[in-house]
Amino acid sequence: MKNIFKQAIVAVGLIAAAQGVLAAGDAAAGEGKAAMCAACHGADGNSPAPNFPKLAGLGEKYLLKQMHDIKAGDRQVMEMTGLLDSMSEQDMADIAAFFDSKTTQLAGAKPLTVRVNSGADVDGLALGETLYRAGKADVGTPACTGCHSPRGQGNEPAGYPRLSGQHADYIEKQLRDFRAGARVNDGDQRTMRSVAKNLSDAEIKALANFISGLN
Incomplete structure (x- = not known):
């Protein structure tokens, strides 16, 4: 009886190990599988269009989660409707590994003036940096550095x-979507929705512009 139990434990361990191997992404294998993504995201994950996100170096775990969420319908991305339906777990893991292995090309921040809710015109770069590094203490909005690091x-x-x-236009849209509840795949803690809900349009634009120049 003990031998049977031991054999069962070993078998479960081998199955788990095999699943772990399967879940590991292979960047080399992902290159060919990612060819379909190039039209929007660039062959190396550096999208030339500001409305499509750069995927290069974004983080393998994050990329895989987004593909899972889009495939399951938990994140609505119209341009990707049906594109992941036939992909296996391994396919998505390989694609995530491929894009994460690439180097992000910096978009670069631009001089910017924004009008805040008081009606004053302020330096958008300075405002964006303040929001990124300090948040908005008066309404409990945390700094972005806590999750995304001081250098982004x-x-x-x-x-x-x-x-x-990352493209400023893309970041701006995501923050607006989180604020509006159009994007909700930020987990049970609603982290990004909580952050975005107290940001004005001007603050979102300033923050997105500053982030695009971080390095």
């Missing part, structure tokens, strides 16, 4: 994406 490099083990160098 993200936190790969935690699945927090790299923001540095």
Whole structure:
């Protein structure tokens, strides 16, 4: 009886190990599988269009989660409707590994003036930096640095994406979507929705512009 139990434990361990191997992404295998993504995201994950996100170096764990969420319908991305339906877990893991292995090309921040709710015109770069590094203490909005790091490099083990160098237009849209509840795949803690809900349009624009120049 003990031998049967031991054999069962070993078998379960081998199955788990095999699943772990399957879940590991292979960047080399992902290159060919990612060819379909190039039209929007660029062959190396550096999208030339500001409305499509750069995927290069974004974080393997984060990229895989987004594909899972889009495939399951938990994140609505019209341009990706049906594109992931036939992909296996391994396919998505390989694609995530491929894009994460690439180097992000920095978008670069631009001089910007924004009009805040008081009606004053302020330096958008300075406002964006303040929001990124300090948040808005008066309404409990945390700094972005806690999850995405001071340089915008993200936190790969935690699945927090790299923001540095991302297109400002794309970041702005995501923050607006989180604020409006149009994007809700930020977990049970509603982290991004909680952050975005107290940001004005001007603050979102300033923050997105600053982030695009982080490195």
